[in-house]
Amino acid sequence: MIDWLSALFSLLIFPGFAFLFLCALTFQWIDRLVVARLQGRVGPPWYQPLADFIKLLAKEDVLPIGAHELACAALPMVSLAAVLTAALYIPVGTHSAPSFEGDLIVVLFLLSIPSLAYFLAGWLSGSVFSVIGGNRSLLQYFSYEVPFLMALSGPAILSGSWSIAQITAQQSHAPWIALVQPLGFFLALTGLIGKLKRSPFDIPKAKSEIGAGPLTEFSGRKLALWQLSLHIKTAVGIFLLVNVFLGGASIGLPAPAVLVFGIKALLVLLVLSLVDVLYARLRIDQLVNLGWRVLAPLALVQVLVVILIGVG
């Protein structure tokens, strides 16, 4: 009975849905506020992301003729389910996630499902803009995913374990992997920006070119779920990097673990916001060039260095 209840608690409350929902809203708010302040604007109040979410839930839900109704209803749920499942295997603060050898691979796989669902949503929602956006998101996926995977395999090879909890635990008595493999950390951050479709890689949803890209035709509850899944993905992606590269909750000083973890996550978020402010959007061919000519070779170098020298 107790086991059953605690499992339900971890699924629904912490580190499950409620916690991730709150994280997604908070991160979204901080991101919007930081970007606004850097751009000379005031920025939204703290409850704005929640208000936006509720507003979208209440809006009329329409799809154009020619859209695949069932797929369009299912895809946002698939995307949300995938990121929520991925979150279960990522330790947050003191909370130890159910871990097994190879869960890093599972998490990376689950985190790439939303990208595929996003592409399908563009393809099946029956608008020119969403088809172009879907094509672009797939091209983008192939550009950032390889360097991202290779960058994350560096820490795994170094730690001799493909379990996130193991990689994190090893850093409690060794320097953070971000310090040992700065190149890998940089590549993982770049890959994460591509994964989250944030500026300067917001190519699939470039609003001056193709409206909202794959999500152009979505509205109401479906759009709310999409946005929620993308924002939870942001939080999960940041948690993943904090665990793998920044040593999770450890800092080498006596400090509350949750606080340390939270500060590290916010720092990563801050970097994402800064990048958002600093650059113009790239074109899809420029991103593919960047991904295959620069990022992938660099990631290869990083992995080779880790394998050959053993310390990175």
Added chain:
Amino acid sequence: MSRITIPIGPQHPALKEPLSLKLVAEGERIVESALRIGYAHRGLERIFQNRNYVQNVHVVERVCGICSHVHTTAYCQGVEALLGLEVPPRALYLRTLLCELERIHSHLLWLGVLAEHIGFTTIFMYAWRDREIVLDIMEELSGGRVAHAVNVIGGVRIDIDPEYAHSILARFDDLERQIEVFLGVILHERTFQVRTHGIGRLTAEQVRRYCVVGPVARASGIDVDMRRDAPYAAYDQLDFRVIVAHEGDVWARTMVRTMESVESLQMCRQLLHAMPEGPLAVRAPRRVPPGEVVSRCEAPRGELVYYIRSDGSDRPARVKVRTPTLPALAALSEQLQDINIADVPTVLAGVDLCIACADR
């Protein structure tokens, strides 16, 4: 590869004004484009014939929502030429001051639009924030941010005192610093450059063929500027450079417009320092003797032409406006040929279309 037709407009996030563009794309490349204009047609040229010359000043002001002052300047100096009026120098200086302020405001607005189109939101926000400095000055001078109603036939209706001139000059220093920040971004920011270099290129030959004017022509190496070539208002007493670039792409246009804004600031400073004393306007008779006149001005987007014919009554027999956007629209299909879908907004922004002007 299958072809898809992409409708851009009449309503589209990349367009601030209605314009319809049908693009046929193969993958991400544009192979065909078809343009349709006229969505903002308001029949203004007919309205001009039904109003008297004084009323028309206010109608002319509403041809354009950005460069309203230069339209009234072109119209008023045309009517003044028909009447044979000698406009007092102080009025000419004030007219020129507003023209140049308006140019800065238009160019900064344009820079913001371009930045937004290439996904550079920060520069968009900064450009529009700093544009407020100019808008504030114009509002304090005339009472209107965009429609200033400064020009009257025979002069201007506003005045400026030395103290206020000082406060304007102080604010110019802030503005100049900000424009230098933009210049730094244009010159040094890689992502800005890869999105604008080589996009929407027009050769000098194409510019001549389509009669493209203004900053777009100057960015393609055509050294043409009404302010220097056919000086009106107080431009013959000002010392300024005409900015010319040779690349002919959106980057060069950005450079030309931003440098022009700096140059306009210098001109405003000269105007404020050398403002002559004297009356603001001379009295104009209601009836205009028969005749016809062509009046030309350099609007922020290029040469603006007003043709006015009078039949001796208090209403013009014909007012024909030719705005700089018209040739720019004609040259659009050349620039849209064989480019990436992602570059369409950049090209559209690059020529700085003013649809309301072109449609009237």
